[in-house]
Amino acid sequence: MSPKRRGLVAAVLGACLTLVLPLNTVTAQPGTTSTPERTLFEIIANTPQDRTKVARTGVDVLGTDGPRLTVIAEARQQWALRATGLPMTDLGDVDAQLAALGKSDFTDPQVGTQDFPSGYAGYHNFRETVAELNQTVTDHSDLVKLSSIGKSYENRDLWMLKISDNPGVDENEPEVLFTCNQHAREHLTVEMCLRIIKQYTDNYATNPTVKNLIDSREIWVIPMVNPDGVEYDIASGQFRSWRKNRQPSNGTDPNRNWGFQWGCCGGSSGSATSETYRGPSAFSAPETARIRDFVNGRVVGGTQQIKTHIDWHTYSELILWPYGYTYADTAPGLDANQANAFATLGRRMAATNGYTPQQSSDLYITDGSVNDWMWGVHKIWSYTFEMYPKGASPGFYPRDTLIAAQTARNDSAVELFLTYSDCVPRIIGRTC
Ligand code: 0X9
Ligand code: CA
Ligand code: CA
Ligand code: ZN
Helix, strand or coil: CCCCCCCHHHHHHHHHHHHHCCCCCCCCCCCCCCCCCEEEEEEECCCHHHHHHHHHCCCEEEEEECCEEEEEEEHHHHHHHHHCCCCEEEEEEHHHHHHHCCCCCCECCCCCCECCCCCCCCCCCHHHHHHHHHHHHHHCCCCEEEEEEEECCCCCEEEEEEECCCCCCCCCCCEEEEEECCCCCCCHHHHHHHHHHHHHHHCCCCCHHHHHHHHHCEEEEECCCCHHHHHHHHCCCCCCCCCCCCCCCCCCCHHHCCCCCCCCCCCCECCCCCCCECCCCCCCCHHHHHHHHHHHHCEECCEECEEEEEEEEECCCEEEECCCCCCCCCECCECHHHHHHHHHHHHHHHHHHCCEEEEHHHCCCCCCCHHHHHHHHHCCEEEEEEECCCCCCCCCCCCHHHHHHHHHCCHHHHHHHHHHHHCHHHHHCCCC
């Protein structure tokens, strides 16, 4: 039996624990008077301004379902949360709920590190992701090229796969970038990048739509932007709900570290312990700096070759577009036609997967996000997809049995996105 398989008893026990303690219904343990280290709350915040107010208290915003915000507050943050005056419900001790998701009692046989717990073995850790990429190279050497764009803080390679006909040649075709897993605990996004890779390689020979897109585009996929964070999230055998990278002392939020309007607008934190810590300077995180270098390098003859980008996150089931740093629909570098093109493609994609389409700042203000940099600096049509689920249960940790359906759910959106990647304004009848 593979070490990834656990006994039936253990599997059933894991399932039962989840049934007894679903993430959104656990309340404080009876008979316990001490305050938990981290507490889950639901807050009702109807407007972007109210949601930004919650984010600015420094709590960890996990996701949004309409006006319902789920957050983790440390003991020292709870007063600030109450001071917002917004209605809130205590949903109990976070770490007790993470413990209930399962405890891994086995290590990855190849490298001796702790692996995903039972019920999550279908997710790819760093070593398995690299193995999958190498397998794709073996199976489809005529369609893909694998390279590293550099190293993470802890010296793991940041792998990137190019998918195209003649992948060894820089052809004059619109280039598309997919990035996954800026945030460590958003494990489903790695599976999304791997799904895209599988779709557009395995089906090339048999599916004419796939063949047309691959023959006319150059697709770059970076499946694991934050490998140090991923490994840290699973390293104790129990999920940590870790978001940031692993730079000292407490990690930097990669998605607040990009150098466009970095730290401008109260959409990130200057405090190193915050979950949205922007770092000491823009691109202080090696992971964002290496993607910046790669994207800057795609300016050839004065023209940025990458036309479109999706950055995959979980959770909330949203499709988001720039800007995040301002509530305004248009701003310097983003005119009404461009905003309309962003919104139109965003809505068309959302019609295929049932996600909610909106400008990023309709959620809450973020500054230093990847979308704002890609658009603000390079005019790359850059979206964020917040994947399954909508709400806090199962939040960041859906069982692996859900991977297939919740990644396939985005197949049509990805196809539409690739179709318009030659010229996004084409979707509103404009030229490029
Ligand atoms: O806050 C974030 O970084 C993203 N949400 S998450 O819960 N996955 O952390 C949303 C980013 C959206 N912001 C922009 N696209 N500007
Ligand atoms: Ca090509
Ligand atoms: Ca090219
Ligand atoms: Zn995220």
